[in-house]
Amino acid sequence: MTKKSTSILIFFIVLLVLFCAVFLLKQVNNPTKQLSEQEARQAVLDEYPGTVLSMDLQDGIYLTRLETSQGLYELKLAAATGEIASIVQLESTATAEPSPVPTPAGTEPPAVPATPSPSASPATPPAASARPPAASTAPTAKQWITEKQAVYIALQEVPGELDDVDFENGPAGSYYLIEVNHSDGREAVVQVNAVSGAVMSIAWEKKDDDDNS
Helix, strand or coil: CCHHHHHHHHHHHHHHHHHHHHHHHHHHHCCCCCCCHHHHHHHHHHHCCCEEEEEEEECCEEEEEEEECCEEEEEEEECCCCCEEEEEEEEECCCCCCCCCCCCCCCCCCCCCCCCCCCCCCCCCHHHHCCCCCHHHCCCHHHCCCHHHHHHHHHHHCCCEEEEEEEEEECCEEEEEEEEECCCCEEEEEEEECCCCCEEEEEEEECCCCCCC
């Protein structure tokens, strides 16, 4: 190897070392930002009015105990994003109906459509009279129930821990698919109509192959 080739090789090695040093320095000076306890506390109260009794950071998750007029809840809040990953009711107040999830700030639980009286005799069965809405009468985004309201409805049907929420469009219209982990180890997928709030279906899935229930 000539002297010139050796000099070029040394130059590139030094350049590579400098690049690695700069990269590592940036990583040290800019670690992944997490919410402070005060910011996490405010994020919880912004969603659900009440009193935060305790908050403990474990593996990037704030384990929070929240007391509301509906009872005592345990919440898991992601420290990096401020998103509430799960809500579990621990106790309910004597004067309030048990509710798997506290009422979100600024919203009321959606009204459940009234069941028709047995004496009522509809002229046409719903399945026969249902027709796809015309393009001019298609529901707008303002007519949809919110994701929080859909989760509230799903947890009323299947009490448990919220896992995931998806918004879908299909032949039957727009709807939410809410995955709920039940206390017996099974997972339920609740389909909630995005316009009326009606529960369209509940599908149960086994989490463990050995579960014979």
